[in-house]
Amino acid sequence: MKQTRTQPDIPIVFEDDHLLLIQKPANVLSQEDHTGDPDVVSLCKYYLSRSQKNPFLGLIHRLDRPVGGLMLLAKNPQAANALSQQIRDRTIQKTYWAVTSGAPPQNGVLTHHLQKDRDRNVVEVVAGNQKKGKKAILSFAKMEEANDLNLLSVHLQTGRPHQIRVQLAHKGYPIWGDYKYGKNQPDGRDIALRAVELTFKHPKLNQQMHFELAPPNKEPWRRFSIAQS
Numbered sequence: 001m002k003q004t005r006t007q008p009d010i011p012i013v014f015e016d017d018h019l020l021l022i023q024k025p026a027n028v029l030s031q032e033d034h035t036g037d038p039d040v041v042s043l044c045k046y047y048l049s050r051s052q053k054n055p056f057l058g059l060i061h062r063l064d065r066p067v068g069g070l071m072l073l074a075k076n077p078q079a080a081n082a083l084s085q086q087i088r089d090r091t092i093q094k095t096y097w098a099v100t101s102g103a104p105p106q107n108g109v110l111t112h113h114l115q116k117d118r119d120r121n122v123v124e125v126v127a128g129n130q131k132k133g134k135k136a137i138l139s140f141a142k143m144e145e146a147n148d149l150n151l152l153s154v155h156l157q158t159g160r161p162h163q164i165r166v167q168l169a170h171k172g173y174p175i176w177g178d179y180k181y182g183k184n185q186p187d188g189r190d191i192a193l194r195a196v197e198l199t200f201k202h203p204k205l206n207q208q209m210h211f212e213l214a215p216p217n218k219e220p221w222r223r224f225s226i227a228q229s
Helices: 040-049 077-089 163-170
Strands: 011-015 019-024 068-074 093-100 107-117 122-126 134-146 149-156 193-201 208-212
Touching (some): 019 040, 040 068, 077 193, 093 163, 107 163, 122 163, 134 163, 149 163
Parallel strands (some): 068 193
Antiparallel strands (some): 093 149, 107 122, 107 134, 134 149, 193 208
C-alpha cells in the first residue's frame, strides 16, 4: 500500500485527482489543535505538496484522536462541496467496529442527547430538554463474543464528537482501552474502535465507491475469528 512518507507515516487506500482516502493511524489528530501534535490534514498536505504547489485538502469527516481507520479527504473545493453534501444528506455510509465489555444485546438502537465540555474535552449525556444537548443516534449489532468481550458493528445516524464512545459507555458497554469513558480501563489512547467500511458516491464520476479495512492483528482484535478472516 502506498504511504505518505511522513512522520508518522499514513497508508493511502485510494487516491485520484479528486479524493484522498487514507488509513488514519490511532493517536493521530484529524486536524491541528492547540497541542501542536501531528495531524492528518497537515501531514497529507505535506505529502501532496511534493507534487503540487499550495495543495487544497478538504476535511470531510473526523475521527477521534485515539480512533484509527478509513478517513476521506477532498483534493479540490468541488469534491469537498459534493462530499460534504453527502454527509448532510446522510448518504455516506460509515461502519465502525468496536470491542466492548459489558453485556450488550444482539442488536440495538441508542438515542441520547450529548453535550460537550470543550474546556475538559469531555462529552456527557444530558436530558433532552437541555438547549445545548444535541441528539445522537446510533445502531449496533453484536457480531461475536470472546473472553467476556463483544465485537460490535456500529452505524452512526448522526455525527457527534465522541458519540460511539459516550453512548456505548453510558449503556454499560465501554470500549476496550477507552480510559476517558470506560471504568477500570488502561490509560492508553489506542482504543478498540475502528472505522472499517466506507461507502459514498464519487463526486466527479458519480460512481458508487466502497472500501473495507481489516482491523489490526493485535489485542483485543485477534481474539475474534471474524476479525481474522
